[in-house]
Amino acid sequence: MEASHLFLAIALILLSTKLFSLFMQKIHLPQVVGALAAGILLGPAVFNLMQPCESISTLAEMGVIFLLFSAGMETDFGKLKESLGSSFLISVLGVGLALGGGFLAAFAFGKPSFESFFVGVVIASMSTSITVEALNEMGKLKTKTGTAILGASLFDDIFVIVILAVVVGMRTGTDGFSVASVAFLLVRIAVFFVFAIGAGWCVNKLFNKMYEKSGRKGRFSIFAVAYCFIMAFAAEQFGLADITGAYIAGIAFSNTRCVELLETKTHTLSYMLFTPVFLANIGLQTSFGGITGDVLIFTAVLALVAIFSKVIGCGLGAKLCKFTTKESLQVGFGMVARGEVSFVVVNKGILAGIVSAALFPSVIIVVLVTVLVAPLMLKWAYRD
Numbered sequence: 001m002e003a004s005h006l007f008l009a010i011a012l013i014l015l016s017t018k019l020f021s022l023f024m025q026k027i028h029l030p031q032v033v034g035a036l037a038a039g040i041l042l043g044p045a046v047f048n049l050m051q052p053c054e055s056i057s058t059l060a061e062m063g064v065i066f067l068l069f070s071a072g073m074e075t076d077f078g079k080l081k082e083s084l085g086s087s088f089l090i091s092v093l094g095v096g097l098a099l100g101g102g103f104l105a106a107f108a109f110g111k112p113s114f115e116s117f118f119v120g121v122v123i124a125s126m127s128t129s130i131t132v133e134a135l136n137e138m139g140k141l142k143t144k145t146g147t148a149i150l151g152a153s154l155f156d157d158i159f160v161i162v163i164l165a166v167v168v169g170m171r172t173g174t175d176g177f178s179v180a181s182v183a184f185l186l187v188r189i190a191v192f193f194v195f196a197i198g199a200g201w202c203v204n205k206l207f208n209k210m211y212e213k214s215g216r217k218g219r220f221s222i223f224a225v226a227y228c229f230i231m232a233f234a235a236e237q238f239g240l241a242d243i244t245g246a247y248i249a250g251i252a253f254s255n256t257r258c259v260e261l262l263e264t265k266t267h268t269l270s271y272m273l274f275t276p277v278f279l280a281n282i283g284l285q286t287s288f289g290g291i292t293g294d295v296l297i298f299t300a301v302l303a304l305v306a307i308f309s310k311v312i313g314c315g316l317g318a319k320l321c322k323f324t325t326k327e328s329l330q331v332g333f334g335m336v337a338r339g340e341v342s343f344v345v346v347n348k349g350i351l352a353g354i355v356s357a358a359l360f361p362s363v364i365i366v367v368l369v370t371v372l373v374a375p376l377m378l379k380w381a382y383r384d
Contacts, residue, residue, distance in 0.1 A: 006053075006055050006056070009050050009053075009056060010056075010059075010273075010277065012042060012049065012050065013038070013039070013042070013056075013276055013277055013280045014273070014276055014277075016038035016041070016042060016280070017034070017035040017038045017039070017276040017279060017280050018276070019034075019038070020034030020035060020037050020038040021034040021035050021038075022034070024037075029375075029376065029379070030134050030137060030138075030375035030376065030378070030379055031137055032130065032133045032134055032137065032279060032375050033372060033375055033376065035276055035279035035280060036279055036280075036282055036283050036368075036371060036372060037283065037372075038279075038280055038283065039279065039280035039281060039282055039283020039284050039286075040283035040284075040286050040368075041283070042280065042283065042284065043283050043284035043285070043286060043287075044284075044286075044287050045283070045286045045287055045288055050284065051284070052281065052284045052285050056277060056281055056284065057281060059273070059274060059277045059278075059281075060274075060277050060278040060280075060281035060282075061242075061278075062274045062278075063129075063270065063273075063274035063275045063276075063277055063278025063279075063281075064129045064242075064243055064246075064278055065228065065229065065232050065242065065243065065246045065274075066228075066246075066266060066269065066270035066274050066275065067129045067132050067133060067270065067275060067278070068128060068129060068132065068243045068244075068246040068247040068250065069225075069228045069246045069247070069249055069250040069266060070132075070136075070250060070263065070266055070267060070270060071128070071132040071136070071141065071150060071247060071250060072246070072247040072248060072249060072250015072251040072252075072253070072254060073250040073251075073253050073254050073259055073262060073263050073266070074136070074141050074142055074250075074254070074263065075141075075142070075147060075150060075250065075251055075254050076142055076147060076254070077251060077254050077255050079142075079144065079147040080147050080150070080151055080251070083144070083147050083148045083151050084151055085321070086148055086151075086317070086318065086321035086323070087148050087150075087151025087152040087154070087155060088151075088152075088155055089317040089320060089321055090148060090151075090152040090155075090314045090317035090318055090321070090331060090335070091152040091153075091154075091155035091156050091159060091314075091317075092155070092159070092317070093313040093314060093316055093317040094124075094126075094152065094156070094309070094310050094313040094314035094317065094335050095124045095125075095156060095159045095160065095313075096313065097309040097310075097312060097313030098120065098123050098124040098305070098306065098309040098310055098313065099117075099120035099121060099123075099124045099163070100120060100309075101120070101123075101305040101306075101308075101309040102116075102119045102120030102121070102122065102123045102124065102302065102305060102306070102309075103116045103117050103119065103120040104116075104305075105119070105298070105301050105302050105305045106119035106120070106298075106302075108301075109294075109298045109301075114354065115354060115355050117167065118167055118349050118354045118355055119302070119355070119359070121160065121163050121164060121167060121345055121349075122342050122345050122346050122349070122359075122363055123302065123305065123306040123309070123338060123342065123366065124156070124159070124160050124163070125156055125157070125160040125338060125339075125342055125345065126153055126156050126310065126335050126336070126337060126338060126339070127337040127338050127339025127342075127367075127370075127371065128150065128153040128157075128243060128247070128339075129243065129278070129339060130337040130339055130371050130374060130375070131149060131153070131334050131335070131337050131374060131378070132150070133275070133279070133375075134337075134374065134375040134378050134379075135149070135334070135378065137375075138378070138379065138382055140378075140382050144323075144327065145318075145323070145327050145330040145331050145334065146334070148318065148321075148323075148331055149330075149331055149334040149335060150247070152314065152317075152331070152335060153335070154244060154247065156335075157240060157241050157243070157244050158189060158240070158244075160345065161189075161239060161240060161241070162182070162185060162186065162189070164345055164348060166182055167349075167354065185239055188238045188239050189238060189239060189240060191238065192234065192235060192238035192239075192240060195234070195238075196231065196234075196235075196245070196248045199231070199252070200248060200249070200251060200252030201252075203227060203252045203253075204252050204253070204255070204256055207220065207223075207224075207253065207256045207257075207258055208256050208257055208258075211256070211257045211258045212257070220258050220261060220262065221261065221262055221265035221266065224249075224253055224258075224262050224266070225266065225269075227249055227252070228245075228246050228249040228250070229246075230249075231245035231246060231248060231249035232245040232246045232249070233245070235248075282339070282367075282368070282371060283368075285364060286364055286365075286368055287361065287364065288361070288365070291361055291362075291365075295358070295361070295362060298362060299361075299362040299365050299366060302362060302366050303365065303366045303369045303370070306336075306338060306366050306369075306370055307336050307369075307370060307373065310332060310335040310336045311329075311332035311333060311335075311336060312332065313332075314331050314332045314334075314335040315328040315329055315331060315332030316328070317331075318331040318332065326381070329381050330378070330381040330382060333374065333377035333378050333380075333381045334374070334378060334381075336370050336373065336374040336377060337370050337371050337374035337375075338366065338367045338370045338371070339367060339371065342363055342366075342367050346359060346360060346363045
């Protein structure tokens with residue numbers, strides 16, 4: 001895309017997402033839904049005023065990074081440590097039920113068993129960024145359930161990445177699939193977390209010490225954002241999603257003396273440009289071409305499975321961890337949204353020859369449905 005066209009596209013995205021967000025606010029719906037709707041209207045699905053492109057996708061990816069970095073800074077570290085056990089169980093039950101439900105749904109529609117299992121992997125992940133945006137908008141990000149959802153999302157990423165590596169390795173053999181290769185992947189992930197914890201501890205101490213002595217506070221936001229992108233890069237090198245590194249980077253600053261300054265600076269930068277582009281880009285990726293009646297029925301069933309598997313599985317996990325019924329629903333609803341990880345997984349499956357490209361429209365619609373309903377479900381669950 002030419003620079004001048006990109007400028008116009010960004011202007012349209014910023015104006016439309018803001019207008020639709022304000023409209024949603026007027027009718028007491030989450031603003032994030034308005035931003036997503038704006039992207040759908042602008043994209044090929046409706047008015048076709050713009051097409052998805054690499055430049056917009058790059059800005060959108062940065063929007064995801066900023067969202068998770070901000071979420072990490074707003075995380076109560078003490079509560080996060082307390083909720084790790086419950087987050088693990090919530091994630092296990094949610095991923096397990098979604099994977100099993102996706103497999104059964106695909107198998108019932110005549111898809112081969114291996115492809116059906118992969119469909120389960122596709123819908124097993126969740127979109128942390130959409131849930132973070134919705135919780136942040138409602139002021140519920142720092143609650144007990146908000147912290148549990150964020151913790152569970154970290155485990156979701158790890159489980160899905162490991163399962164993906166195993167499944168792709170079994171089909172292609174290009175990675176020399178074996179128990180040893182899976183063990184090596186797990187070791188890499190463990191090494192990353194050890195590295196991230198150690199680096200985070202050092203950065204936390206360094207920033208506290210420098211903040212006390214420095215007379216110029218503004219520079220800290222630049223160093224913090226740089227560290228965020230370094231950790232996002234490192235996470236990908238170790239086989240994890242970049243958003244995992246961004247979130248952990250944010251946690252490193254969550255209890256520093258400069259955290260309020262960092263939150264203000266990054267929040268302004270993110271919400272003026274990157275977050276609206278990220279939300280609109282999801283809508284731009286939506287296309288309803290080539291969908292037959294059978295595909296539509298399968299997609300509807302898969303969307304229902306994607307929603308209820310997370311609500312039931314994650315809600316049950318929360319209930320087993322002594323959350324109240326209302327809190328368990330909040331956790332279950334908070335884990336419903338799917339997003340960029342699902343696109344990454346299905347793309348890997350297509351490249352490996354596990355699933356056909358015809359599955360992609362179904363995945364897009366399932367992701368879109370969950371992204372649209374999750375904020376609405378959360379608003380209902382957190383009602384007073």
